[in-house]
Amino acid sequence: MKITILSGKGGTGKTTVSTNLAYTLSKKYKVQLLDTDVEEPNDHLFFNVNVEKEESVDILLPVVDNDACIRCGECAKACQFGAITSFPNATVVFKNLCHGCGACSMVCPVNAITEVPKSIGKIVLGKINDNLKFGMGLLNIGEPSGVRIIRQLKKHIDENVDVVLIDSQPGTSCPVVESLRNIDFAILVTEPTTFGLHDLSLAVDLVKEMEIPAGIVINRDTGNTNLIDEYAKKENIPILLKIPFDRKIAKLYSEGKIFSEYLPEWEEKFANVFDTIKGMVK
Amino acid sequence: MKQLAIVSGKGGTGKTTLSSSFGALLSPVVLADCDVDAANLNLMFNGKLEEKYDYYGGKKAIIDQDKCDKCGICKKVCRFEAINFENNIYEVDPYACEGCNACVIACPQNAISLETALSGEYYYSVIDEQKEIVHANLNPGEETSGGLVAEVRKLALKKAEEKGKDIVLIDGAPGIGCPATSSITATNYVIIVTEPTSSGLHDLKRIVETVRHFRREFGVVINKYDLNPDVSKQIENYCLSDNIEILGKIPFDELVEKSNLEMKPIVLYENSIAGKAIKEIFEKVMEKLK
Ligand code: SF4
Numbered sequence: 051m052k053i054t055i056l057s058g059k060g061g062t063g064k065t066t067v068s069t070n071l072a073y074t075l076s077k078k079y080k081v082q083l084l085d086t087d088v089e090e091p092n093d094h095l096f097f098n099v100n101v102e103k104e105e106s107v108d109i110l111l112p113v114v115d116n117d118a119c120i121r122c123g124e125c126a127k128a129c130q131f132g133a134i135t136s137f138p139n140a141t142v143v144f145k146n147l148c149h150g151c152g153a154c155s156m157v158c159p160v161n162a163i164t165e166v167p168k169s170i171g172k173i174v175l176g177k178i179n180d181n182l183k184f185g186m187g188l189l190n191i192g193e194p195s196g197v198r199i200i201r202q203l204k205k206h207i208d209e210n211v212d213v214v215l216i217d218s219q220p221g222t223s224c225p226v227v228e229s230l231r232n233i234d235f236a237i238l239v240t241e242p243t244t245f246g247l248h249d250l251s252l253a254v255d256l257v258k259e260m261e262i263p264a265g266i267v268i269n270r271d272t273g274n275t276n277l278i279d280e281y282a283k284k285e286n287i288p289i290l291l292k293i294p295f296d297r298k299i300a301k302l303y304s305e306g307k308i309f310s311e312y313l314p315e316w317e318e319k320f321a322n323v324f325d326t327i328k329g330m331v332k
Numbered sequence: 333m334k335q336l337a338i339v340s341g342k343g344g345t346g347k348t349t350l351s352s353s354f355g356a357l358l359s360p361v362v363l364a365d366c367d368v369d370a371a372n373l374n375l376m377f378n379g380k381l382e383e384k385y386d387y388y389g390g391k392k393a394i395i396d397q398d399k400c401d402k403c404g405i406c407k408k409v410c411r412f413e414a415i416n417f418e419n420n421i422y423e424v425d426p427y428a429c430e431g432c433n434a435c436v437i438a439c440p441q442n443a444i445s446l447e448t449a450l451s452g453e454y455y456y457s458v459i460d461e462q463k464e465i466v467h468a469n470l471n472p473g474e475e476t477s478g479g480l481v482a483e484v485r486k487l488a489l490k491k492a493e494e495k496g497k498d499i500v501l502i503d504g505a506p507g508i509g510c511p512a513t514s515s516i517t518a519t520n521y522v523i524i525v526t527e528p529t530s531s532g533l534h535d536l537k538r539i540v541e542t543v544r545h546f547r548r549e550f551g552v553v554i555n556k557y558d559l560n561p562d563v564s565k566q567i568e569n570y571c572l573s574d575n576i577e578i579l580g581k582i583p584f585d586e587l588v589e590k591s592n593l594e595m596k597p598i599v600l601y602e603n604s605i606a607g608k609a610i611k612e613i614f615e616k617v618m619e620k621l622k
């Protein structure tokens with residue numbers, strides 16, 4: 051079973067839900083937690099990760115042999131990103147714009163372009179305990195997009211575990227879609243405010259479009275969740291859990307601790323969430 | 333004309349609390365909500381929609397099945413795993429396609445073309461005589477949205493010039509990727525909002541590196557600093573040792589919850605301790621923009 055945890059927006063408690071679920075489920079099941087929030091991965095801060103392997107994520111960058119280049123400009127015509135330009139005395143690649151697609155080298159009539167790997171980030175793999183495997187991606191500063199990193203990280207999904215939990219990037223753009231590809235269920239984390247509802251509806255649009263079954267977790271519940279309850283009912287999405295707005299929980303989080311480890315009554319609640327999900331998938 | 337950006341390494345640190353307050357305090361001003369993935373600053377101000385624009389992002393490849401002879405070359409050249417072979421046909425997954433053109437060039441049957449795709453909309457709304465806002469909506473699943481952020485900023489600048497306003501306030505996109513960096517390029521000053529959690533400190537370091545990478549002048553605001561004094565101290569020590577100016581610390585204030593519910597900037601609540609701290613930060617930042 052593969053579950054992605056998302057939220058229309060950051061700061062709603064995605065990390066809290068991912069880490070608590072991973073921790074509680076690993077008492078009973080084999081679990082793999084993958085942090086695909088590659089711009090700012092945080093899950094590892096809540097565990098003691100035994101790092102076993104790191105690998106670089108590379109894209110191929112074109113390099114022009116300017117002695118061979120005849121300045122025909124075909125490469126610039128082929129490039130959709132304005133990342134290569136042929137000037138009268140040299141043909142130049144703008145590395146930060148290049149997506150490494152290879153179109154320019156395909157069209158060059160004199161084979162003046164070769165490609166060299168460039169690292170845009172890395173993947174870290176390891177173990178938290180015998181039942182809990184861990185993986186995360188990390189985008190290099192200054193690189194535009196983490197989609198490739200997420201794709202490579204997801205290649206490390208262990209088909210032998212019982213549950214794979216994917217903590218996605220916030221928002222609903224490309225990287226989030228990548229985290230949602232080929233998974234069984236989506237947990238949407240939200241807050242019971244107008245903002246929360248607004249962001250939640252964006253996430254719901256996305257999972258509906260991708261035809262992925264979903265459930266909602268309400269975080270920072272201050273006692274009145276009508277707004278979300280009504281919306282959930284209208285959209286026919288179950289509410290899996292409500293986590294109260296509680297200083298104790300906020301404090302444990304701020305200290306980098308998993309709250310269900312300290313408030314054991316929560317273990318069962320997270321276990322129940324998983325049972326509900328199992329009932330909803332196929 | 334000055335451009336001021338408010339950013340945070342991650343969402344949920346209280347960036348909207350600060351930017352909506354700055355928006356309320358600045359007058360005249362043009363606001364640019366660059367958090368296009370989940371724009372919400374306009375919800376705080378309830379501006380009246382005046383103009384609407386379509387945003388065409390990248391292109392997408394489309395395969396003409398009548399011309400395709402199923403040679404599979406396109407699937408081989410696509411480096412974004414965007415071409416699938418299912419039910420005996422080759423098809424482009426529009427979510428994964430970056431519109432790079434490689435398959436179009438490679439296809440021996442000329443069966444593939446690139447088409448521009450509507451990726452979202454952006455809007456110009458008027459809040460009152462002194463304030464305007466440019467905001468956007470990116471369609472779900474669209475490419476990381478640096479391009480749309482750039483459009484929002486361009487329109488905000490244009491409006492500011494037309495109306496003779498000397499300040500554009502940018503509510504930045506969270507993260508450190510393309511939309512985040514598009515929010516800070518060529519700004520005069522950047523405010524980084526952080527909160528005292530151990531992940532907050534981790535995220536802060538990444539956004540500081542990013543802002544430095546783009547050589548912008550910046551300062552840090554610690555939100556809800558008293559929620560965890562130990563981690564707040566760690567953040568302060570980090571700033572001190574790394575020569576980063578702390579613009580101010582905002583105390584935890586239950587009124588903020590209320591202001592989010594009522595959708596009214598926190599500085600407009602007379603008794604708010606958070607509001608008071610924000611006003612002081614505001615004065616300090618205005619000095620810097622002079
Ligand atoms: S590899 Fe692709 S993006 Fe990079 S310069 Fe060549 S054509 Fe442009």
Ligand code: SF4
Binds near residue numbers: 141
């Ligand atoms: S296509 Fe090749 S020869 Fe032509 S300008 Fe580009 S690098 Fe030079």
Ligand code: SF4
Binds near residue numbers: 395400402405441442
């Ligand atoms: S390269 Fe062209 S002809 Fe070959 S499978 Fe792809 S679309 Fe069809």
Ligand code: SF4
Binds near residue numbers: 433
């Ligand atoms: S345009 Fe590029 S990314 Fe899209 S399908 Fe073709 S080769 Fe793949």
